[in-house]
Amino acid sequence: MADLRISEAKEAPVTPETLMRLMASRRDVRGNRFSDRPIDDAILRQILEAANAAPSVGFSQPWQFVIVKDAAKREAVYREFVHENEKAKKIFRTHALYPSLKLEGIRESYANIAVLYQKSSNAVLGQTTRKKTGEYSVVCAIQNLWLMARAYNIGIGWVSILRNKKVKKILGIGEEYKLVAYLTIGYVNEFAEEPELLTLGWETKKSLDEVVRWV
Ligand SMILES: Cc1cc2nc3c(=O)[nH]c(=O)nc-3n(C[C@H](O)[C@H](O)[C@H](O)COP(=O)(O)O)c2cc1C
Structure with a gap:
């Protein structure tokens, strides 16, 4: 077996306090x-490097990132959002708050990033029983990206009120890909201290006891 390159586990690379501070201050923007303010390509690349360092099933790295700067394409995605959000408004018609929620920043951000899952035609180690693990891997990459962006003081917004097919058509993306996320990225003037949906009273924060079970 090939020699593994290892480093001693004497000292953790960052302190738990630093990492927790980063995670707790990450916000959906x-x-x-x-x-x-524009984002330097070099910084954008560092953020994408973080995404590309994520764990993936069978080390398949099944992600692709499409950076969307083109105003016309963004406008088309925005129109798709408006269309789908009209349907969502009907679903939430009894919630007076819903129509006032700002749920995207497609046009206001520096760029949009379509995050794709690339389906594999070959068997992937670890994905043979649980088919969705490829898509889960892409979500791990998104979280890495989101946290690294925060480390650069850059905000990310996740826009999911969009149909996969429509966005792929606007961006000219092939059949072998699935849209996992449509993100918006840009510098921000401020980061909210807590989730907006918590501040607005849409949801409450779950305690650890509510989400952890010991069996
Ligand atoms: C899978 C996923 C989809 C989301 N989709 C949307 C969305 O369509 N619009 C939106 O405004 N926020 C969206 N969000 C952001 C969440 O509302 C946000 O993460 C949550 O309210 C907690 O706030 P925080 O990220 O600032 O901590 C999404 C987040 C995730 C993880």
Whole structure:
């Protein structure tokens, strides 16, 4: 077997406090908070490197990132959002708050990032029983990206009120890909201290006891 390159586990690379601070200060950023400041390509690449360092089933790295700067394409995605959000408004018609929620920053952000799952035609180690593990891997990459962006003081918004087929058509993406996430990225003037949906009273924060079971 090939020699594994290893480093001693004497010292952790960052302190738990630093990592927790980063995680706790990560926010989903909507359109009203993005600033006009452009992002250097070198920084954008570092953020994408973080995504590309994520764990993946069978080390398949089944992700692709499409950086969308084109205004016309973004406008088309925005129109798709508006269409789908009209349907969502009907679903939440008894919630007076819903229509006032700002749920995307497609046009206001510096760029959009379509995050794709690339289906494999070959068997993937570890994915033989649980087919969705490829898509789960892509979500791990998204979380890495989101956290690294925060480390650069850059905000990310996740826009999911979009149909897979429509977005793929707008961006000219082939059949072998599935849209996992449509993100917006940009510098922000401020980061909210807690989730907006918590502040607005849409949801409450679950305690650890509510989400952990010991069996
Ligand atoms: C899978 C996923 C989909 C989401 N889709 C949307 C969305 O369509 N619009 C939106 O405004 N926020 C969206 N969000 C952001 C969540 O609302 C947000 O993460 C949550 O309210 C907690 O806030 P925080 O991320 O600032 O901690 C999404 C988040 C995830 C993980």
